[in-house]
Amino acid sequence: MRLAIPHQQRMPLAIAALGFLFLGLFLLYPLFNVFSASVLDADGEKFTLANYFKVLGRPFYRAAVTNTLAIGVTATLTTMLISVPFAFALARLPVPGKAAILALAAMPLVLPSFVSAYAIVLLLGRAGIVTQWLNAWGIGFGSIYGAGGIVLVYTLTLYPYVLLPTMAGFKAVDVSVEEAAQSLGSSPRRTLWTVTLPIVIPSILAGGLLVFIETLENFGVPFVLAEDMPIFAVEAFKLFIGETAPNPSSAGVLGVLLILTTAAVLLIQRRYLSARRFATGARAAPPILRVGTGLRIAAAVYCWTVVLLALVPFFAIVVLSFMEFRGPVLHPNFSLDNFRILFDRSTRPLLNTLLFATMAAIAVTLVGVPIAYVVTRVRSTLATVLDVIATLPFAIAGTVLAIGFVVSFNSGWLILTGGPLIMVLAYTVRKVPFAVRSSSAILHQIDPSLEEASISLGRSPLQTFGRILVPLMLGGILSGFVLTWVTVASELSATVVLYSGSWRTLTVVMFQALESGGGGVATAAASTLIVVTLLPIALLYRLVRRYELS
């Protein structure tokens, strides 16, 4: 008797098998190697917990843990503090130019945060333009390096993570709930505090969680701004680069600790959010409130200020990249030298960036969309496990995954280090959760009976996938593709661990220029990166508009 797999399950099972194979090899296996590196001795032979005692025994690394957590918590609080009133204003107050505000507010999510950090240094750092200008007036301010500057940059670049869900939350509050409170004698102000805000809290927290995890994993911002302050992701990187023993045990320890922290945060959130979910099932969106002129002006000024402030660093970088640098010192003369130097040296970094982003975006789509299909269409433990594993990279810092890649694929039967493929694979794994999330969101809206209709008309499940599902998902797949492309183009944390020889990207050029004090090249690379990021987004936006109009 042959092994009988019912025909209904053949395609999902085949996809799941390929998904497990891919994620097993390029996610679980590297992570396992990071873990085993942390519990083996320096030669990688005997089991030991000594590495943990060694690393955590040193105040420097304990400080890395506490600093990272403290900065993360502070930045999460400041983003919430800024975003909640912002979200309320956008959802419920008459603010001019809401569409423009929303489009601009989403931009920090795709622009590279370490570019913002670098701009802050150029503006407010020791030799910064604004600093010198203020000094000339006899005004001084505290140092931008260290925790303060990092929190500032996180706040400016990560606030949309809280703003967008919170705004959606405020809009989803059913008016009748508010009206009920007011008919019971609650003043509008009290209603806001006692009824509306509590309903929105889960959205605020969900956004805050994203911010917190992003701060834990971020490498570029602390790399630019931390100076002597030890930060998790940066120290893991430095330890890994510095470790000469065959087994990177200390970097492994930091990596494992970083993963455990993120996992703990996610678990706490899951507990909390599943316990309180306020579904109000809004039928009527709440109306725009009528408020006095004073409040109206204040709201408009506030929203526009936040949105523009967050973009000032990026704008400044573009402007500064057209100025003359002598070493790291800036001179206010117009010049194209920075770009000349950048591209005269080689156009390879730009081409590599474009190539890797394209390959990774294709790979992410090819891996993510089918996995999303299984996760949404199949109800079984297998599908749930696949879902969990495909979401896992979200909780893994790029640095840690990259260390796992190096440990896993620099010897043995599959050698990838030293080539471009290892970078593309790392990017792919990192972005898979986003592709799975966005694709399953669309798939949930496509009635499964459409597929059954196609199959009953004589198309195989595979043909049905190509002829019915893919066309219906196309808009979503395309935006997912562009978002992946854009975020991969500015990926830094895994890139700095994995790049080699001629396979440098724009972010690596910037990273190296920063290390060696080449301010001009760094700004030129940064503004090229900004253009590379914004161009596809603009194209996508136009495409979507045209599609919607037709």
Added chain:
Amino acid sequence: MTGIVIEGVERSFGSVRAVDGVNLTVGDGEFFTLLGPSGCGKTTLLRMIAGFCELDGGEIRFGAKRIDRLPAHTRDIGMVFQNYAVFPNLTVAGNVAYGLKARRVAGTELARRVDEALALVQLAGYGERWPHQLSGGQLQRVAIARALVIRPQVLLFDEPLSNLDARLRVSMRAEIRELQKSLGITAIYVTHDQEEAMSVSDRIALMQSGKLEQVGAPAEIYRNPTSRFAAEFMGTTNLIEARTLGRDGAGMVSLRPEALRLDSEAPAGWPRVGGVIAHVEILGPITRLDVRLADGSLLKVAALDEPHRTLAPGAAVMLAYDPARVTVLT
């Protein structure tokens, strides 16, 4: 064109036995309906025939050919879904052509058959429209044309009319029946609506909790229900102890309201039973009465409207019933 044989088919979801040992034979060209309350397993059985649901046991054959292990797309079935399932990314003509293209029909043959099918469902000239421009009734016609055009061996309908408004339901069901009869394709039709089932079917299988309760022609099940469930599901009835009517035997009997008449309007040979009027409703052509008998049980009566009688609650009344229409339930 084929008969369908279903033998010992079963399927469980966890502890729910959705289909529990069903045996059925559907004749060639027959319009066969699966009828039953929501959750009784109709859809599951239909999806097993279509190939979207695995069998835990048993087998299904089209004619002599066993099909329950075949992939769904090779079964040659036309299926019409409750929510239309019209492809939104294709025009009306594109939807109808979809199955033909899968069968490598092309060129003028393709165009001719698409036009023919659209004309059949009264959508001639609608080929270039997009699904979002059509009403619910038109969408369901597209879905029917799409299923018919491939000339399948078997047509399956899963509550195809339940998303339409009442008036349209009545006219569409007649159309579906006519189309099926003119093309002679064996059809299995799923519904929870007893009246709809009676109006379209050659035969009905009444289902409950995954099992077949009774199989037969509509009138036969209505007039001779074999169980209490069948009697109640197939329309209003009086379920009473045989003794209450003064009959022998201990069991329950079913007596349809229209088998009861007022004493003065009934043939002399019918047995009588006396009671007190509890409630009167004049619904137009029909007058409904609730009559309380001496032992406290309530009888529902449906009588044709009659202008010359006065019926008031509280009045004593003598009823007569047709002894041939008393069904003894087992």
